[in-house]
Amino acid sequence: MKARIRHQLRTLKDGIARRLDKQHGFPEDGQPVLRSGKLVYEIADRVRAVACGGVALIHQLVQAVGLDREIDRRVSLLKIHLPYHESDHVLNIAYNILAGGTCLEDLELRRNDESYLDVLGARRIPDPTTAGDFCRRFTSSQAIDGLQRAINESRLRVWGSQPEEFFEHAIVDADGTIAETTGECKEGIDLSHKGIWGYQVLVVSLSNTQEVLFLENKPGSRPSHEGAAARLDQAADVVRRGGFRRVTLRGDTDFSQTKFLDGWDKDGIEFVFGYDARENLVDMADSLPDSRWSELDRKGRYEIKTQPRSRPENVRERIVRERELRNLYLVKEHVAEFDYQPMACKKKYRMVVVRKLITHEEGQKLLFAEHRHFFYITNKRKEPAQRIVELANTRCDQERLIEQLKNGVHAMRLPVDNLLSNWAYMVMATLAWNLSRWFALILPERGRWRDKHRTEKESVLRMRFRTFLQAFMLVPAQVVSTGRRLVLRLLAWNPWQHVFFRGLDAVRSIS
Numbered sequence: 001m002k003a004r005i006r007h008q009l010r011t012l013k014d015g016i017a018r019r020l021d022k023q024h025g026f027p028e029d030g031q032p033v034l035r036s037g038k039l040v041y042e043i044a045d046r047v048r049a050v051a052c053g054g055v056a057l058i059h060q061l062v063q064a065v066g067l068d069r070e071i072d073r074r075v076s077l078l079k080i081h082l083p084y085h086e087s088d089h090v091l092n093i094a095y096n097i098l099a100g101g102t103c104l105e106d107l108e109l110r111r112n113d114e115s116y117l118d119v120l121g122a123r124r125i126p127d128p129t130t131a132g133d134f135c136r137r138f139t140s141s142q143a144i145d146g147l148q149r150a151i152n153e154s155r156l157r158v159w160g161s162q163p164e165e166f167f168e169h170a171i172v173d174a175d176g177t178i179a180e181t182t183g184e185c186k187e188g189i190d191l192s193h194k195g196i197w198g199y200q201v202l203v204v205s206l207s208n209t210q211e212v213l214f215l216e217n218k219p220g221s222r223p224s225h226e227g228a229a230a231r232l233d234q235a236a237d238v239v240r241r242g243g244f245r246r247v248t249l250r251g252d253t254d255f256s257q258t259k260f261l262d263g264w265d266k267d268g269i270e271f272v273f274g275y276d277a278r279e280n281l282v283d284m285a286d287s288l289p290d291s292r293w294s295e296l297d298r299k300g301r302y303e304i305k306t307q308p309r310s311r312p313e314n315v316r317e318r319i320v321r322e323r324e325l326r327n328l329y330l331v332k333e334h335v336a337e338f339d340y341q342p343m344a345c346k347k348k349y350r351m352v353v354v355r356k357l358i359t360h361e362e363g364q365k366l367l368f369a370e371h372r373h374f375f376y377i378t379n380k381r382k383e384p385a386q387r388i389v390e391l392a393n394t395r396c397d398q399e400r401l402i403e404q405l406k407n408g409v410h411a412m413r414l415p416v417d418n419l420l421s422n423w424a425y426m427v428m429a430t431l432a433w434n435l436s437r438w439f440a441l442i443l444p445e446r447g448r449w450r451d452k453h454r455t456e457k458e459s460v461l462r463m464r465f466r467t468f469l470q471a472f473m474l475v476p477a478q479v480v481s482t483g484r485r486l487v488l489r490l491l492a493w494n495p496w497q498h499v500f501f502r503g504l505d506a507v508r509s510i511s
Helices: 003-019 055-064 067-074 086-098 104-111 114-119 128-136 141-159 228-242 258-266 279-286 315-322 385-407 419-442 450-461 465-473 497-510
Strands: 048-050 170-180 197-206 211-219 247-251 270-275 326-340 349-362 365-378 477-482 485-490
Touching: 003 497, 048 114, 055 067, 055 086, 055 114, 055 419, 055 465, 055 497, 067 086, 067 141, 086 104, 086 128, 086 419, 104 128, 114 477, 114 485, 128 419, 141 211, 141 228, 141 419, 170 228, 170 385, 197 228, 197 385, 197 419, 211 228, 211 419, 228 247, 228 258, 247 385, 258 270, 270 385, 279 326, 279 349, 279 365, 315 326, 326 365, 326 385, 349 385, 365 385, 385 419, 419 450, 419 465, 419 497, 450 465, 450 497, 465 497
Parallel strands: 170 247, 247 270
Antiparallel strands: 048 477, 170 197, 197 211, 270 365, 326 349, 349 365, 477 485
């Protein structure tokens, strides 16, 4: 970062700190802080600006890692490029979401913003109808897989800038979710087991970075784990090519994948999958002597660095007791393990079981207590059983990722009319999420501020998508053409601006 920019950031930070100072920030007249004054709107004649100045930085990142070239090489859908290439269409949809758009119709705002076109170096971009037509050109799953391979090839270049410890252990998660729709004419939709009309979407992601590695769209009536083994194999290949030394696959009880456990174990791939609490497994767990069980100690979500606060009243629990509603209470948890060989396997694996003591109460009255069992099958032999349970439970982070894809990125809005075209749109929209994670990954963590930079990098990597947009993408900037180059002058300061400029320096170093 240039010294001049560092000085400007410090000045802006000091200025906002003075405005937020509690000692001098209150009105002396006792009036509300938010007040109206004389306001005049005008149209600028010479000054041009763009509301999403950060998108240009992402565009620089895309070109630095060669994603645009990779897409054009692996995706061939257009016979003639007049004037758009395949990469133009894909990036147009991803950039629309990074610019704050939530649907294809928002492209109309982007293509009518001259400053937005200038920062992307484009004379024009596809309109919503043309973008929808491009999605319909994906008439086979092979074409969509070509797009996903192009993204993954560029992903390897992003990983190439990571420190050595980054490649110690890759944890790959798989889960399914329903992409709901109220549309009645979308080919491929079906009624799911939950009674919801839509598609069944398989999501395979890298837990370390929250990146989506593969998406697969299926009719809503199909089981969530269908085709998961093949996608997990592809994901394992990607992370191994990226340089990861260990690979662990995770999934819930629907993804136990017993037919493939022997092959993964032979290939050196570790796994932790949930397993259905079948009657024979419950009998085996109950037959274990008491000495094989140990109490499960759940760690706190975080360490309190200041004085602990008093817990607020549990209002819901009070209402349940007052109205004498039936409720379940977890009393105690124990963990044990034993060897188990599924019918589809030729060898035994480690089965870790959690036994929960749960009471059924009605108001203040205890009705009865019961034990419930939760099983996890794994080939990890060296780690203690409690660590296996923790590893399996942290898979819930993928639920957060899926929620962000649905409600933050709006990648599962299903804007077109058939299964394949909506699948293609999901992949292109999800690219916006992946690009936000790539920006975090390229942030350097070197020098005397290494610990601080690492903390900031981790914070950006775990950001909600809308927070990322507000911090790095929706940055107002003046657009100035001068000296055969385009200059973007940021018009407002925010606390993440120093990270923004470190990311800019990192992109230039990749180039």
